[in-house]
Amino acid sequence: MELDDAYANAPYIPEADSYPPRWAEKARAMRGKLGAANRARLGLMYGHGTRNASDLFLPLRRPEGLLIFVHGGYWLRFDREDWSHLAEGALQNRWAVAMPSYDLCPRVRIADITRQIADAVTVAAREVPDVPIRLAGHSAGGHLVARMLAPDMLPEDVAARIARVMPISPLSDLEPLLRTSMNADLGLDAETARSESPRHQPKPGVPVTIWVGAEERPVFLDQARWLAEAWDAELVEEDGKHHFDVVEGLETPDSRMLQALLDL
Incomplete structure (x- = not known):
């Protein structure tokens, strides 16, 4: 369809096919290392479905905070177990890290996934109480963490603990996806595309840093800028980075990204 190529990342990333297996291998090694050290609580259920579970990774000492990372994949693919290695930086800074899976389209709709992530955030917050929470998500995961800032999305006690949100290469406006072939599986219509678009939410009262690679496809730069403009939020375009790295x-x-996310 009209915008299929615009939203296609892999054809424009060198050796794109090598990334998913490398992610999975690094993630597997990370779970093994933390499991052996009794610092991984795997498969914590937040709902009734087999994918309604999170992995919780713990630092060596009492956590100073909780980072919840939500993976991407256009709401169609991937699992929490593909991304465990991304917990490394926060763990070294004494933050606990939770990573949820969620049901995928077309089995469910994006609005269902949004509600699942709200449930996952709520359960993770109760597993690691009395510390600040930061949310980060990549691509579709960036959309999902941004949605957590919609009014009444989270319980008041959980929302009050969120100290910063970082949508990374987020999909902030879903209406262009109506003009892609993937919408056959996403099942969006004009009304749901707008209601599920963070761009159209009220400006949040929580600090937000939107992060995107400077070498990303033009539509992802647009999506990041649209959200930054709508929310009057900080926008970082990281030189030399594309959608996968x-x-x-x-x-x-001590990366720039983690310094910004955790206010180090």
């Missing part, structure tokens, strides 16, 4: 800053404890 822009999240790598989460692995490094």
